[in-house]
Amino acid sequence: MKKTGFLHELKKNKALFLMVAPAVLLVFVMSYLPMSGLILAFKDYKFNLGVFGSPWNGLENFRFLFQSGKGWLITRNTIFYNLLNLVTSQFLAVFVAILISEMAGKVYKKVTQSVIFLPYFISWVIVGTFVFNIFNFETGVLNNVVKFFGGEPVNVYSMPGVWPWIICIFNSWKWVGYNSIIYIAAITSIDAECYEAADIDGANVFQKIWYITMPSIKPTIITMLLLQVGRILRGDFEMFYQIVGNNGQLFDRTDVIDTYVFRSLLQNSNFGMTAAASFYQSVLCFVIIIVVNAIVKKVEEDYALF
């Protein structure tokens, strides 16, 4: 019964099926077929034997990954960075959005907003250049400032401890414009009458922000947080790679799952371990987003993603 239904539908909307076919095919080949490669995590990969010809080796890859300590390290770093970046970038974006929305000066507002959005448009390669220009030992801006005030120049590239903050700052810097646009859009859709009523009641600007703006944009904040939580095990590879590069001194504090996997791809080493890392990243991410979404759906259905 169902089959004839599909055939009937196919006949009726032949053109629509044909029109959607290229994209379906493309996504199937480029995204679905590669999923089969996840079984590599349970295999002893040999290039000449291919994904399917390589021998199985059970959970060996996972054992190596976690016994070497690397597995815990990159997992911990990935989660740490995502939480840090999540809190700082969203907080900053909300703050900026509220300030910009309440501004009266039209030109000032427009110009600053444009400039704040600018970092979104440049590649991480260029951001990497900025980072190097600021922190390099010899000609960096930081050391120039330090020297100007008579201090000793510092070699930031041998201080792993400060890199979480550097990465966090550049992440916020690059995304603040983009994220604040989302919150500004949420704020402009608040009913103006709410504010007018508050004005009549004599509320000051801070009270209005706290009692009207904040509750109104809460759904947006929650949606943004949810989207990010679903990516908690995914590092922003381009950012980490361009800011930190292949600087081995910093890896203890800066290596995330994605950079670890990528390095082994380039160097053609540790394939088993990285396949295991990649597998557990994909699967756990999926589980986390499903679980979080299910919980949210139960608590407050409107906030759920799907």
Next chain:
Amino acid sequence: MAEATVARSNKIKLTPSRIVFNIISYVFIGLLALVCLLPFIMLVSGSFSSEAAIRFNGYSIFPQEFTTEAYEFIFRNPESIFRAYGVTIFITAVGTAIGLFLTTMTAYVISRKDFKYRNKISFFFYFTTLFNGGMISTYIFYIQYLHLKDSYFALILPGLFNVFYLLIMRSFVNNVPPALIESAKIDGAGEFRIFIQIVFPLLKSGLATIGLFKALGYWNDWYNAMLYMNTEAKFPLQYMLYNMLQKAQALAAIASQVGIKAEDLPSNSLKLCMAVIATGPIILLYPFVQKYFVKGVTIGSVKG
């Protein structure tokens, strides 16, 4: 709506709390804008500074000992840059054009309320944002089974279709009155013709928005080049720039360890000059295209 907010703010009397708020907002936003702008200014001024000045004083806001030496040096031997520009323009143009058409056509189909399988097909696309094969399996699959190594397809195909843009485009398509489609159908037009002749022309701002997002993605891409490209002649601009910076930084690091004079190394101003050349088009176009990006981000943030 934005106008309404402004009008409201203008009416407000300058109470003490409003003054405090204005000081905070103007100062903070001003500083933030400065922080967002300064690196670009230093990049440009550095590219016009003399090598010795950068080495001695570091980077600065105004060019030191103004010179166009770095630009002259690069354009004395411009083949490699022009080639990289050519590669980038080629993949950006082809990828954006095909990707845009594909996205719009697909968005049209899944926005058709009378198409029974639209939800199933949407989910087929959406699922890839929840679950994917990860870096390793994708890489091996592309190389071993699709033979993308060192092929321009490796630079175009991965970015061709993006689910996020599909959803944004769908909301643009949803704004097209269904009555238009219905009446065209009654006149006997086929689905494809309805899409090309009636829907497509109505999507101008959607096409501009998604087209620009796609073009930006292709222009800034270095990751796929790094993974898949071997031949230097096929490197796009960003990856060529990255390579150049890496070489310079690696050399500088070695040099400082063994005590070689930095003067003999690829120069700082040259690197900055390359960065300016790679980013220039984006910055120049930015004022004109910014509104489309704002629109795209705003629509993308609305669920559903």
